[in-house]
Amino acid sequence: MNKKIVVIGGSAAGPKAAARARRMDEFAEITLLQKSPDLSMASCGYPYYIGGFFDDRNMLLSTPTGVVRDPKFYWNAKGIVAKVNTEATKINRDKKTVEFKDLQSGETGTIEYDKLIIASGARPKLPPIEGIDLDGITTLQSMQDADYLRKIRDEKKIKKAVVIGGGLIGIETTEALNLAGIEITVIELLPQLLAFLDYELAKLVENYVKTKANVITGNGVAKFIGENGKLTAVKLQNGTEIPCELAVVAIGVLPNTMLAKDAGLKIGEAGGIFVDEYMQTSDQDIYAVGDCTEIKNTITGHNVLAPYGDLANLEGRVAGENAILGNKVKFPGTIQTGICKVFDYHVGATGLSECWAAKAGKEVITVVNASPDKPGFMQGKLLVTKLVVEKETCKILGAQCVGPGDVSKQIAIWATAIKGNLKVEDMVNADLPYAPPFSLAIDHSIATAHIMQNKIRGLFKGISVREVKEKIDKKEDIFLLDTRGADEFEAMRLGAGETQIPVGMLRKRLNELPEDKNKEIITYCKISLRGYEAAVLLQAHGYKNVKLMEGGLSAWYYPREK
Amino acid sequence: MNKKIVVIGGSAAGPKAAARARRMDEFAEITLLQKSPDLSMASCGYPYYIGGFFDDRNMLLSTPTGVVRDPKFYWNAKGIVAKVNTEATKINRDKKTVEFKDLQSGETGTIEYDKLIIASGARPKLPPIEGIDLDGITTLQSMQDADYLRKIRDEKKIKKAVVIGGGLIGIETTEALNLAGIEITVIELLPQLLAFLDYELAKLVENYVKTKANVITGNGVAKFIGENGKLTAVKLQNGTEIPCELAVVAIGVLPNTMLAKDAGLKIGEAGGIFVDEYMQTSDQDIYAVGDCTEIKNTITGHNVLAPYGDLANLEGRVAGENAILGNKVKFPGTIQTGICKVFDYHVGATGLSECWAAKAGKEVITVVNASPDKPGFMQGKLLVTKLVVEKETCKILGAQCVGPGDVSKQIAIWATAIKGNLKVEDMVNADLPYAPPFSLAIDHSIATAHIMQNKIRGLFKGISVREVKEKIDKKEDIFLLDTRGADEFEAMRLGAGETQIPVGMLRKRLNELPEDKNKEIITYCKISLRGYEAAVLLQAHGYKNVKLMEGGLSAWYYPREK
DSSP, X not given: OOOEEEEEOOSSHHHHHHHHHHHHOTTOEEEEEOSSSOOSOOGGGHHHHHTTSOOOGGGGTBOTTSOBOOHHHHHHHHOEEEEOSEEEEEEETTTTEEEEXXXXXXXXXXXXXXXXXXXXXXXXOOOOOTTTTSBTEEOSOSHHHHHHHHHHHHHOOOOEEEEEOOSHHHHHHHHHHHHTTOEEEEEESSSSSOTTSOHHHHHHHHHHHTTTSEEEESOOEEEEEEETTEEEEEEETTSOEEEOSEEEEOSOEEEOOHHHHHTTOOBOTTSSBOOOTTSBOSSTTEEEOGGGBOEEBTTTOOEEOOOOHHHHHHHHHHHHHHHHHSSOOOOOOBOOOEEEEETTEEEEEEEOOXXXXXXXXXXXXXXXXXXXXXXXXXXXXXEEEEEEEETTTOBEXXXXXXXXXXXXXXXXXXXXXHHTTOBHHHHHTOOOOOOTTTOOSSOHHHHHHHHHHHHHTTSOOEEOHHHHHHHHHTTOSEEXXXXXXXXXXXXXXXXXXXXXXXXXXXXXXXXXXXXXXXXXXXXXXXXXXXXXXXXHHHHHTTOSOEEEETTGGGGOOSOOOO | OOOEEEEEOOSSHHXXXXXXXXXXXXXXXXXXXXXXXXXXXXXXXXXXXXXXXOOOGGGGTBOTTXXXXXXXXXHHHHOEEEEOSEEEEEEETTTTEEEEEETTTOOEEEEEOSEEEEOOOEEEOOOXXXXXXXXXXXXXXXXXXXXXXXXXXXXXXXXXXXXXXXSHHHHHHHHHHHHTTOEEEEEESSSSSOTTSOHHHHHHHHHHHTTTSEEEESOOEEEEEEETTEEEEEEETTSOEEEOSEEEEOSOEEEOOHHHHHTTOOBOTTSSBOOOTTSBOSSXXXXXXXXXXXXXXXXXXXXXXXXXXXXXXXXXXXXXXXXXXXXXXOXXXXXXOEEEEETTEEXXXXXXXXXXXXXXXOOEEEEEEEEESSOGGGTOOEEEEEEEEETTTOBEEEEEEEESSOHHHHHHHHHHHHHTTOBHHHHHTOOOOOOTTTOOSSOHHXXXXXXXXXXXXXXXXXXXXXXXXXXXXTTOSEEEEEOSOHHHHHHSOOOSSOEEOOGGGTTTTGGGSOSOTXXXXXXXXXXXXXXXHHHHHHHHTTOSOEEEETTGGGGOOSOOOO
């Protein structure tokens, strides 16, 4: 008898699981239940549809050759029965059936399974505050949300909007709505945008986003204010009122675990459906994949919610195969790699940030490297990378990278390095593709490893821009040494009482340095390469308390004199 | 007493070694002898200067902040004595001195060393054929060569040129001269361009280059023809004469080992100066770095010449440190990663090609994956990757990638995977940065690993476009199945007697397949994803000899009917 496979959920993980199951067994009876009217939506593409990067809505729903992935396509091309507008309402584990309801006709039905794959996804968090039901408040989770916001773009009526939540979706939505000609205010409850970044990198992103939108951090929405049922303003927790006609709530998502919970399946420590490495739930006939599950962070060993489109697909592939063949293939887990674009700026991270590493109880060493992705003559653009390595082993734990340069390649390199359990010394002499259109002779990632190696070996002592700012604010007795040229100093500078001596003059002008060789000297330049040379030089000349401001002025996110 | 360090060579590896030595010892006496008038030239940037990507020659010679790296800069910023126009003429190992000659004044001198670092580089190979001394024949190796070719661009007098040699430099020069408005013919002795690629990928590149230049493979230059001392044509080995006013010879480089050989230093199996993992020669007081050396290919264990700018810098850094501190740091060797751009097409490789693997005696499995780098709605561009893995272990040995898409990231991923000794199964569930502006939900590299995994597990049998073409030419009794839609078939097709059945109709039209279930059926589509689905489907329906044409029509480099 043919195997019966039922898949609940038709966005990303579900269709992938169904398709993989089909390829493993041409004769299985595979049924997909999808609550929404659409199937296999490229939901990560919504912001780009709203922002007008393309106009054909069907591109979000099509194969690369332009065939819309509707039930007819699924039946013809994949031999999969896809029921849309169909909500799975109950799983009967004893009878191995799923009850469902047609949301248009109201009809109900029951379907049998040999193996069930749950891909019920996640839903947006909504703040339980006054006015949340006003017209003009939306999330960006469904195709219908995308349609709503795209219509707003096309109608050009709305002038002001707030985006609530400064995470990936919030930031992408900010770009999309700005491109629609709408004035945006981003509101984030935490002290920084993009919580997967450490504070100092998040602040660099924030400074950039502020050139395109208003950004308010450390403040939340207390109330939505409306007239005649329509949103007119949001009131913040500090009392500020921001007039707006549109609010997009993007404060994260929650896994849809209700069906699983009702069926008595185990829910994990992070709140997602618990699965093992085969993507199998606590019931051996039921798998779960995608945003409704929690998976292991392979660095910390702890389970996490990782609602990423790429992982959903990979998990679906694993479950689809295991549902047919028995548990053959494993999904190892995640290192929580992510990336986003905001206008001409790119932001990515993989593995642990310093903050996450601290929470995981790991002692780490970090460095910040600010330098271009390519030579100046090929219009190289700045990248700022923060690398996090385990103190004891020098194993790479994580990297964050922001800037207008090629962040995607940098994060891909570090993600693969983490996969390979590489240490700093492995990356110091990595053999990466070099030609001027693509990188510097020493790729930014390798240069980052060099700086880390130098720091580990004690060739310099680093200090973060934040610590330097605190010392300045506290009027500590420090000697700030800007090692750039006079022209550069004239064009841009901290203005915090620093002394400017170009590194090329330093040997001749050592007499301008403090007499007290124990005095704290902090060196820097634009990116802190010359600052590093100066620090090494001063140490060799007997200065005992020299620190390099990591990343130099390119990492300085506070206001400057110039 | 201060340590005396002498460095011979001032292009890439030499200056890096000198600078690193300085940072390790502020008080060492460091002298750099440079035969050319310029120092620290970004020689990989020459093609882009010639091609007019930028106009300021000094950008090739400057720090990122625009300071020209001349002897004054080296003295002020680094405390390094850099003697330009100064040729090292002899190494006296017994006295530990280097003799040198000022090429402008003719004066000679001798300098003592405690540690010597040889970075004497490489020189272009020149074919020993008639007419090689005619005006209008050049290489592209030195700043002077770059000046010569840039002048040709600016003067706009020359109409036709030949580029002799279809390697990296030849290809980059082709682009540069084409951008100068010159009609180019590329002549390559081997049957293909870019010998680091396997034949089928090289042919895809060749087809692209042919849209911009004439390409002749499998033919060499027999003679340069001139009038009044000026080049007027090249005559090929098959008798063809190609009129031209300029010939750029780019048939490779030879390591400059004369000085080292004369001093009795060991020369290695590949013809470069022999060094150990500390970059130390057979004399413990002499190191050698950059293009004059040979280094270990870490996959094969054999020494190779690897004249790459990035490795030169990394080797210099290692030698500079070891010369000061004793042998502290190691250089592991190379996996011969390379990349080049030719107009809007990118070509990269890392590790072993199938051809190199065969020479190294390794049994491998390969797959070709043709698919875009990003979603269609984000203007994704095609990438064609060939992945090579060791048959016994499934360890990744090499990858080649060509196409208009983001090749650089792909090769960086595979290079890092090789560094980490990763296997196919590690890459199958890699956690790479995904957002639509940067990749598909399943990154091209991961999709490539999926195809490889499917092949290893026997889910499909692959066949290369070359083998299919041979079968067609031999009129073998095969059934060619194009699984694309009718519109696609109308727009482009092989025209080799194939049957077109869209994969979505295949289950209903199985009766159109051969009755003999043992007949050889070859399936394909544009990229062979639908071709794969068809192959799996047919196998499930009892067809016993189904093969998938890997890479589909995107990998087909022969002429087509349409």
